[in-house]
Amino acid sequence: MAQGGKSDEARGLLRVLPGGASQADHRHDDQLVRLFLLGDEVALGELLRRHERRVLALVRRYAASPDESRDLVQKAFLRALQAARRSLRRGGGRKTVPFAAWLLRIAVNLGKNAARDAARWRRAPVEAIDGTASAPPVAEEGLIQAERERLVRQAVLALPTRQRQVLTLRIDAELTFQEIAEALGITEGNARVHFHHAARRLRQVLAAAKERTP
Amino acid sequence: MTGACRDFEVLLSVRAAGALEPGEPERIESHLARCQACSAEAQQLAEAVGLARLAPPAEAELRAMDGLQARALASWSRSQRSRGLRRRLAVGLAVAAAAAAMVLAPGVLRHEPRLTGGTPVAAAWQEPDVDEIWAASASVDPASEDETSLNESTLYAVIEDVDGF
Numbered sequence: 008m009a010q011g012g013k014s015d016e017a018r019g020l021l022r023v024l025p026g027g028a029s030q031a032d033h034r035h036d037d038q039l040v041r042l043f044l045l046g047d048e049v050a051l052g053e054l055l056r057r058h059e060r061r062v063l064a065l066v067r068r069y070a071a072s073p074d075e076s077r078d079l080v081q082k083a084f085l086r087a088l089q090a091a092r093r094s095l096r097r098g099g100g101r102k103t104v105p106f107a108a109w110l111l112r113i114a115v116n117l118g119k120n121a122a123r124d125a126a127r128w129r130r131a132p133v134e135a136i137d138g139t140a141s142a143p144p145v146a147e148e149g150l151i152q153a154e155r156e157r158l159v160r161q162a163v164l165a166l167p168t169r170q171r172q173v174l175t176l177r178i179d180a181e182l183t184f185q186e187i188a189e190a191l192g193i194t195e196g197n198a199r200v201h202f203h204h205a206a207r208r209l210r211q212v213l214a215a216a217k218e219r220t221p
Numbered sequence: 222m223t224g225a226c227r228d229f230e231v232l233l234s235v236r237a238a239g240a241l242e243p244g245e246p247e248r249i250e251s252h253l254a255r256c257q258a259c260s261a262e263a264q265q266l267a268e269a270v271g272l273a274r275l276a277p278p279a280e281a282e283l284r285a286m287d288g289l290q291a292r293a294l295a296s297w298s299r300s301q302r303s304r305g306l307r308r309r310l311a312v313g314l315a316v317a318a319a320a321a322a323m324v325l326a327p328g329v330l331r332h333e334p335r336l337t338g339g340t341p342v343a344a345a346w347q348e349p350d351v352d353e354i355w356a357a358s359a360s361v362d363p364a365s366e367d368e369t370s371l372n373e374s375t376l377y378a379v380i381e382d383v384d385g386f
Contacts, residue, residue, distance in 0.1 A: 051297075052290045059286060068275060073285035080286070081293045085300070159272040177238050178274050184240055203234035209269035210262075 036106040062114045064179045069118040083114040108190040162212040170205035237266040
């Protein structure tokens with residue numbers, strides 16, 4: 008496992024090889040990627056079936072509509088496959104990254120790019136998708152709670168990149184810290200500390216909101 | 222908050238994430254039972270992380286994912302075609318550039334302008350008088366290593382030699 012802080016090493020080259028939590032899963036991903044690159048369209052279907060829900064969970068925070076979520080999922084898969092093709096053509100690199108880890112890293116970075124679009128995230132896209140959140144609260148308590156939720160989710164998008172990546176890989180994609188560390192090329196302890204800083208920042212935002220509207 | 226509490230700082234956040242590892246829940250719950258400050262902190266962290274969590278995907282989001290495979294395949298095919306075109310274009314341009322270089326290189330090298338003190342002198346360049354060069358070279362001391370070191374009097378002497386040749 009690579010140590011954090013060295014971006015070129017952390018980025019590495021994709022080499023679709025067994026590794027991570029389940030060796031069998033990753034070996035199958037490897038075979039599927041190779042088959043797809045050789046023209047087997049069914050292999051892509053299997054890769055989508057395995058990973059699309061987790062990728063969707065990661066990108067939907069940044070999407071303004073269900074269609075945009077789907078487009079971000081598609082983009083993440085295609086970029087991961089393009090990276091796989093480049094890596095396989097080069098014969099792999101010093102570092103080996105399982106396909107799933109590479110895919111999640113791309114997905115979370117697509118989110119980062121979307122987060123840069125300030126106008127987009129100020130529209131609080133999640134509320135536009137989530138039917139329960141968009142329903143008008145009937146009581147003042149509900150209004151206050153909805154406002155706090157909006158502020159905290161907005162604060163998530165304003166977190167430093169690494170903190171946001173770790174936080175969303177945990178609470179959106181529900182990865183373990185070990186899987187997060189593998190996906191981002193950092194240590195598990197480092198991932199925990201980044202999560203801690205992110206959570207503290209959100210707690211501060213929430214505390215400030217409570218001071219304004221006790 | 223005491224020094225011991227600092228040991229639990231990260232664990233409180235990990236607890237809020239619901240990602241404690243075996244052995245950790247016992248340690249932290251034991252501390253929280255004794256420490257009011259950490260207990261309040263744990264509650265606030267859990268609330269903040271809870272607010273950051275999204276609701277599960279709505280039906281509309283899941284429906285939008287239908288047909289993803291067909292869309293992805295179509296997009297992949299388009300990117301492959303444009304990649305092939307780009308590659309052929311790049312090869313064509315490279316061949317054309319190489320051919321152009323082969324045709325133009327001799328002419329460019331023959332008429333390459335000389336620089337004097339950093340200023341191009343191409344506009345003032347004239348065809349050299351071969352006879353004059355021949356005469357001058359015949360008069361210059363062959364031991365002289367640097368023809369450009371000729372001073373003005375030497376040059377006049379060369380000219381006089383030529384006239385008297």
